[in-house]
Amino acid sequence: MNIYLHELRVYRKNTLLWIVSLCAGLMFLFWMYPTFAQNAGVMKDMLNNFPFALRVAFGFSIDAITTVTGFYSFVVTFFVLCGAVQAMMLGISVLSRETTGKTADFLLTRPVARATVLTAKLLAAVTCVTVTSTLYVAFSVFAATTVTDAPIQMGIFLKMAFSFFFLQLLFVALGFCLGAIVPRIRSVLPIAMSTTFGFFLIGVVAGALNLQDLYYLSPFKYFNTVELLLTSSYRTSFVLTAATVTVLAVVTAYGVYLRRDIRAA
Amino acid sequence: MSIVEVNHLKKYYGNARGIEDVSFTMEAGEIFGFIGPNGAGKSTTIRTMLALLHPTAGSATIFGKDCIRFAPEIAQNVGYLPSEVFYYDGMRVIDLLQYSASFYRKDCSARIKPLAEALDLDLKKKIDDLSFGNRKKVGIVQAILHEPKLIILDEPTAGLDPLMQQRFFELLREENKKGAAILFSSHVLSEVNKLCHRVAIIKEGRIVDVDTIGALKENGYKKVLLETKIPTQESAFTLEGIADLTVRGNLVTFIYRGSVNRLLTTLSALDLSNVAIVEPDLEEIFLHYYR
Incomplete structure (x- = not known):
C-alpha cells in the first residue's frame, strides 16, 4: 500500500496536467462542432474532394460528421492517440524511473516481494489512467451536450468514449512490459511517442490499403469508430485481441522482472 | 547458528565474471570485514545476498533462510548501505526516511530524529539539495533505522569526512553492542582494521583467506x-x-611466513650490517595476497 500511495504522489501532478489538457482540447474541438454542422453541405463537398484512400485511412465517415456522435467519432481518433502516449509513458516510467534514478537498490532491498512492488506500481499506473479516462468520458458527454440540442445516441457515444480507457489500459500494459524488459530507458517520452505513432501509422496504412488483417497489428484499429457508427458495436475479435495483448504484456512484464538482475548503479 | 552462510556462490554476467567461488560464514554479533580491490567481486557477493542478483551457482543463507527465496522476510532484519546512495529527488529527507520506515513491521519512526541528530543531518532539506556526504548520512540512518540484526555496508565511508566517519563507526559499534552483526566491505584496510573482528580477503572472485585481524598479523607473517x-x-x-x-x-x-629458525639460518649465512624483523601491517599482508 505504501508503494502504491508513493507512486500516486509521484504521478499526481503529471496526471492532472494530462486531464486538464485533454478536457481543454475536447472543449476546443466541440466548440467547432456547430460550425461543422451548420456548413454540413460545404464540409461534405470538401471531404468528398479528399482522396478516398485518405478518408478511409483516417477513418472519417462523411455522412456521420454532421451529427455530434459522428463528429466525435472523428475527434476521438486524436484523443485516443494522446491517451495512448500518456498511458505508455506511465507504464514505462513506473519501472524505468527506479533504474534511471538508481533507486531500484533502495526499493528492492526493502522487505517486500518483487511481485508486490510490480503490482503496486501497475495499480498506481492503472489508477492514473482510470481517473484520466473517467474524467475524459464525463467531459466528452458534457462537452457534447453543451454544443447541441439534438438527441445524442448515448450508447454509441459512450462506447466511443470508453475506447479511450481500453486503449489506455492496453498501452499501460505495453509500456510496463517494455519497462520490465529494457533495463534503462532514459528518454521515456520519445519512446512512448514513437511507439504509439508507429502503431497509429500502421493503422492508417492498413486503412488506406483496406488490409483488414493488418488491423490486428495496430491497437488503434481494435476500436474502430466508423464501424461502431454502422453496427453499434465493436468487433468481438478485435476486443478479444485487445484483451489478450493487455494480459500478455502484463504477464510478460512479471515474468521478466521477477527474474531480472538489478545491476549496480 | 551462523547468521550468514555463503556456499560456493558464483555469479556471471553473461560471460563476464562477477564472482567465481565465494564461501564464508558470519556468526551472530560479529563485525566481518570483506576486503579486496575494485572488481574483485565484493559488491556482486553483497548484491546476490540481497537478492538484487540471482546466483549462477551456489547459494547463500541469511538467518538460516535462502537469500533469494526468502528475500522479503530476510530484509525485515537487514540494513543495507551501498557505496553510492541514490534516493527519490524531490522528496525531503524526512519523507524518504518515513517512506523507508513504512516498510518494516517494527515502528521505527521514533529513531529518525536521534539518529539524524547524531549525524548532524537536516531532515527538512530536499534530497536533491544534499551534498554527496549528506546523502550518505541519509543512507546510514536508513540502513540502521529499523535496528536490523544484520547490517551490510558496501564501501560505506566514501564521502564522509573523518569526524563523520568516527561518528558513523560509533553508531555501528552501538548497533553491534545491541547484537547486530555487520558485514563491512572495503578496500581501505585501516578502517577494517579499526572495526572488524574477522576479515575475508577476496581476489578475482574467490575468497583467498578468512581469518581474524590478529591472526592475519600474527600468522607467522614477518x-x-x-x-x-x-x-x-x-x-x-x-x-x-x-x-x-x-x-x-x-x-x-x-615478507616471510614459515619457520623462524630456517629464516635465521639463511640470514646467518649473509654478511649483514643491520637487520629488523617486524610485524607487517595489514596493508602489507593484503598486498602479499595480491602479488
Missing part, C-alpha cells in the same frame, strides 16, 4: 628488513616462504 655489507641479488633469497622480495643495492625487504 616483515624482514636487511642491510648487507656488499650489494646482493635476489637469487640469494630462495628460502620457501619469502614473498614480496625487493633488493635495492644493499637494502633488502621481504
Whole structure:
C-alpha cells in the first residue's frame, strides 16, 4: 500500500496536467462542432474532394460528421492517440524511473516481494489512467451536450468514449512490459511517442490499403469508430485481441522482472 | 547458528565474471570485514545476498533462510548501505526516511530524529539539495533505522569526512553492542582494521583467506628488513616462504611466513650490517595476497 500511495504522489501532478489538457482540447474541438454542422453541405463537398484512400485511412465517415456522435467519432481518433502516449509513458516510467534514478537498490532491498512492488506500481499506473479516462468520458458527454440540442445516441457515444480507457489500459500494459524488459530507458517520452505513432501509422496504412488483417497489428484499429457508427458495436475479435495483448504484456512484464538482475548503479 | 552462510556462490554476467567461488560464514554479533580491490567481486557477493542478483551457482543463507527465496522476510532484519546512495529527488529527507520506515513491521519512526541528530543531518532539506556526504548520512540512518540484526555496508565511508566517519563507526559499534552483526566491505584496510573482528580477503572472485585481524598479523607473517655489507641479488633469497622480495643495492625487504629458525639460518649465512624483523601491517599482508 505504501508503494502504491508513493507512486500516486509521484504521478499526481503529471496526471492532472494530462486531464486538464485533454478536457481543454475536447472543449476546443466541440466548440467547432456547430460550425461543422451548420456548413454540413460545404464540409461534405470538401471531404468528398479528399482522396478516398485518405478518408478511409483516417477513418472519417462523411455522412456521420454532421451529427455530434459522428463528429466525435472523428475527434476521438486524436484523443485516443494522446491517451495512448500518456498511458505508455506511465507504464514505462513506473519501472524505468527506479533504474534511471538508481533507486531500484533502495526499493528492492526493502522487505517486500518483487511481485508486490510490480503490482503496486501497475495499480498506481492503472489508477492514473482510470481517473484520466473517467474524467475524459464525463467531459466528452458534457462537452457534447453543451454544443447541441439534438438527441445524442448515448450508447454509441459512450462506447466511443470508453475506447479511450481500453486503449489506455492496453498501452499501460505495453509500456510496463517494455519497462520490465529494457533495463534503462532514459528518454521515456520519445519512446512512448514513437511507439504509439508507429502503431497509429500502421493503422492508417492498413486503412488506406483496406488490409483488414493488418488491423490486428495496430491497437488503434481494435476500436474502430466508423464501424461502431454502422453496427453499434465493436468487433468481438478485435476486443478479444485487445484483451489478450493487455494480459500478455502484463504477464510478460512479471515474468521478466521477477527474474531480472538489478545491476549496480 | 551462523547468521550468514555463503556456499560456493558464483555469479556471471553473461560471460563476464562477477564472482567465481565465494564461501564464508558470519556468526551472530560479529563485525566481518570483506576486503579486496575494485572488481574483485565484493559488491556482486553483497548484491546476490540481497537478492538484487540471482546466483549462477551456489547459494547463500541469511538467518538460516535462502537469500533469494526468502528475500522479503530476510530484509525485515537487514540494513543495507551501498557505496553510492541514490534516493527519490524531490522528496525531503524526512519523507524518504518515513517512506523507508513504512516498510518494516517494527515502528521505527521514533529513531529518525536521534539518529539524524547524531549525524548532524537536516531532515527538512530536499534530497536533491544534499551534498554527496549528506546523502550518505541519509543512507546510514536508513540502513540502521529499523535496528536490523544484520547490517551490510558496501564501501560505506566514501564521502564522509573523518569526524563523520568516527561518528558513523560509533553508531555501528552501538548497533553491534545491541547484537547486530555487520558485514563491512572495503578496500581501505585501516578502517577494517579499526572495526572488524574477522576479515575475508577476496581476489578475482574467490575468497583467498578468512581469518581474524590478529591472526592475519600474527600468522607467522614477518616483515624482514636487511642491510648487507656488499650489494646482493635476489637469487640469494630462495628460502620457501619469502614473498614480496625487493633488493635495492644493499637494502633488502621481504615478507616471510614459515619457520623462524630456517629464516635465521639463511640470514646467518649473509654478511649483514643491520637487520629488523617486524610485524607487517595489514596493508602489507593484503598486498602479499595480491602479488
